[in-house]
Amino acid sequence: MVPVNPSNQPGQQGQTPVNPPTPPVSQPPVAKKSSTPWMPIVIVAGLLLLGVAAWLTYESMSTTRLLEQKVAELEESEKLKAELEGQYNQAISELDALKGDNDQINALIDQQKAELVAQKDQIDVLLRDKKKLDAARREIAGLKSKVAEYIAQVEQLRAEQEQLTQDNQQLRADKDSLSYTLQSKVAENETLSTAKAQLVSEKEELTKSVTAGSVIKVKDIKVTGMKVRKSGKTSEKESAKRVDQLKICFTTIANDVVQPGNEKFYIRVINPKGETLAIDDLGSGTTVDKNGEEVRFTQVQEYEYANDETQLCFVWKPNSSFQSGKYKVEIYNKGFFAGSDDFELK
Numbered sequence: 523m524v525p526v527n528p529s530n531q532p533g534q535q536g537q538t539p540v541n542p543p544t545p546p547v548s549q550p551p552v553a554k555k556s557s558t559p560w561m562p563i564v565i566v567a568g569l570l571l572l573g574v575a576a577w578l579t580y581e582s583m584s585t586t587r588l589l590e591q592k593v594a595e596l597e598e599s600e601k602l603k604a605e606l607e608g609q610y611n612q613a614i615s616e617l618d619a620l621k622g623d624n625d626q627i628n629a630l631i632d633q634q635k636a637e638l639v640a641q642k643d644q645i646d647v648l649l650r651d652k653k654k655l656d657a658a659r660r661e662i663a664g665l666k667s668k669v670a671e672y673i674a675q676v677e678q679l680r681a682e683q684e685q686l687t688q689d690n691q692q693l694r695a696d697k698d699s700l701s702y703t704l705q706s707k708v709a710e711n712e713t714l715s716t717a718k719a720q721l722v723s724e725k726e727e728l729t730k731s732v733t734a735g736s737v738i739k740v741k742d743i744k745v746t747g748m749k750v751r752k753s754g755k756t757s758e759k760e761s762a763k764r765v766d767q768l769k770i771c772f773t774t775i776a777n778d779v780v781q782p783g784n785e786k787f788y789i790r791v792i793n794p795k796g797e798t799l800a801i802d803d804l805g806s807g808t809t810v811d812k813n814g815e816e817v818r819f820t821q822v823q824e825y826e827y828a829n830d831e832t833q834l835c836f837v838w839k840p841n842s843s844f845q846s847g848k849y850k851v852e853i854y855n856k857g858f859f860a861g862s863d864d865f866e867l868k
Contacts, residue, residue: 617634634675735779737777737856737858745863746865747761747764760867767837768838770835770851773833774831775831776831778829785825786823786855787854791820791849793844798820799838800819805822811854812857849867851865
């Protein structure tokens, strides 16, 4: 609308009418150059920009999450490494504290430490792989259990060693006691043996004394060379070549200590060579003297002793010739020397 000038309104006097202005002729709008062909491109570009922005945002968020995850894994890995290092050092310290003077226990601890080193190296390998952190975590937890098991083994071995030491001490004490008892018994036995030996010696001496005292001595020992004639009669000879038998006579001496009874007298005839004339078929043999030594005898003569002086004679006929020289006759009773004499065959 065209505004009305109030001065041109009717009813107002004294004013010169004024012609209304000519309304402007409406001109058709000038047609502007259309921009419609670019709109799709702009829209697409905007959408692409929005998509790129969304994708970048998503990628940024994913990268952020991944980075956060990596940081968390790294922190977890470092935490596990620290935990592993702490447990390992503590375990080594605890095992070293258990060492002492016992070589067997020390060897066991060294073996356990070597096993811990191997397990720690294995866990370190797992910690380098982020996908194996759970496995590493389980291994670390198992490490603590294994250390406890190691310590229990050491304590058990130590207890066994202590028990063994106590047993050994008890055995040594028992051994010392038995040794002392044995020494006491040995000393007692030695004392008893000494006393017994002394008694035996005294008994033997007494026996020897009694036996020696009961020996029947002999006297008047006489040996005569004899020759048997064709008539059967014998004659005395001094020539060895003419002698074919010896007649040996001796007289017993009375001994009141000896009880009457059978007595044996062992006669030894010793030739000039120092040999005892002996032929087993003619009654020769061996007897034992007072010293327990064997004595070869020529013949033994027995008779019933009656505590008197009795002359005893016997003939030794070896059926062989005699050699010339000095001979000796020894007579024994009860193993003791009773008398002797010398004779000569020319």
